[in-house]
Amino acid sequence: MEGNRGSLERIEVMRKITELTRSMIVELSNGSSRMIAIDRFKSYCSNSLENCCCRFNLSEGKDVLTLQRESHVRRLDVLLRVLLIIQQLLGENRHSSKRDIYYMHPSIFTDQSVVDRAINDICILLQCSRHNLNVVSVGNGLVMGWLRFSEAGRRFDCLKKPNSAHFIPVQVEEVIDITSAADYILVVEKESVFQRLANDRFCSRNRCIVITGRGYPDVPSRRFLRLLVDVLALPAFCLVDCDPYGFDILTTYRFGSMQMAYDAKYLKIPQLRWLGAFASDFEKYNLPEQCLIPLTFKDKSRTEALLQRCYLRREVQHWRLELESMLERGVKFEIEALSVHNISFLSDEYLPSKIESELTLLNS
Numbered sequence: 001m002e003g004n005r006g007s008l009e010r011i012e013v014m015r016k017i018t019e020l021t022r023s024m025i026v027e028l029s030n031g032s033s034r035m036i037a038i039d040r041f042k043s044y045c046s047n048s049l050e051n052c053c054c055r056f057n058l059s060e061g062k063d064v065l066t067l068q069r070e071s072h073v074r075r076l077d078v079l080l081r082v083l084l085i086i087q088q089l090l091g092e093n094r095h096s097s098k099r100d101i102y103y104m105h106p107s108i109f110t111d112q113s114v115v116d117r118a119i120n121d122i123c124i125l126l127q128c129s130r131h132n133l134n135v136v137s138v139g140n141g142l143v144m145g146w147l148r149f150s151e152a153g154r155r156f157d158c159l160k161k162p163n164s165a166h167f168i169p170v171q172v173e174e175v176i177d178i179t180s181a182a183d184y185i186l187v188v189e190k191e192s193v194f195q196r197l198a199n200d201r202f203c204s205r206n207r208c209i210v211i212t213g214r215g216y217p218d219v220p221s222r223r224f225l226r227l228l229v230d231v232l233a234l235p236a237f238c239l240v241d242c243d244p245y246g247f248d249i250l251t252t253y254r255f256g257s258m259q260m261a262y263d264a265k266y267l268k269i270p271q272l273r274w275l276g277a278f279a280s281d282f283e284k285y286n287l288p289e290q291c292l293i294p295l296t297f298k299d300k301s302r303t304e305a306l307l308q309r310c311y312l313r314r315e316v317q318h319w320r321l322e323l324e325s326m327l328e329r330g331v332k333f334e335i336e337a338l339s340v341h342n343i344s345f346l347s348d349e350y351l352p353s354k355i356e357s358e359l360t361l362l363n364s
């Protein structure tokens, strides 16, 4: 099903594709080897705040692709092939995954990342989001709790069984009729933690919506979360492992990823609050020593790099303090370690106490 707006957007993107190919043909016929210029975007930098321009969503320069360089010719070849596939998808109003596109010319594309970059390049050139190209992800995220919605004519009634997982819909733009009686949204990094909460019937005992992107979240999971936060205006909390990977996932939800920096304004969730796990939870919740794992050399350098990101200095100084404290202690731990006292400690004590103090803070 496609609304009027969707169909207008589709026609507009097809018009831009024609315009882009026409301008390349003009360059060629004028004897120019300079084919296109693709803006570069960054979601963060490590510059001092005075020298940072990430906050303005401005491009950080351009990649000018010419026919004089072998690597550029290859990138143009891939770009044009992907563009042709997208034009066909839009023309027939069909959808396809990035993986399907890769398998149309695997020997030419050689790797999925090559296709992914071409899709990002096309979004930047056409100034649109990935879903406007009818390119969808194979949905990875899960949701449960106090929520009802429809997607493309299908009704999702999570409320009937609030502790059962539903796949997050792939076509988030088609999600309508969202209703909820939840008090907050809880985002958890891992599926194992989501399952723990499902087994503990967390959503029967707490009025909430729980979401996981199962590791680094894909675009539908992030767009869906953003949609819920916008429509329902609920506080959203995020629970990740106390290690640099968990922290990086947290920043992907809140600030967007580097690869899709051009689209960050539609993907980031500035309201997202970090619930834990913090290095200080170790003493607070009396975790035994054996739950702690020493930070490796790689963990330490990763953490030091994270600390340099401009958005942390600008927007969440207190997150930096927690990260510095982890680095000073030189240890990390997984959320699962909280089960050491008792298997339901996470859902019976840890989460309710954390959420209560966050909600008190928000309402004060």
Ligand SMILES: [Zn+2]
Binding pocket: 043, 044, 045, 046, 047, 052, 053, 054, 055, 310, 311
């Ligand atoms: Zn910056």
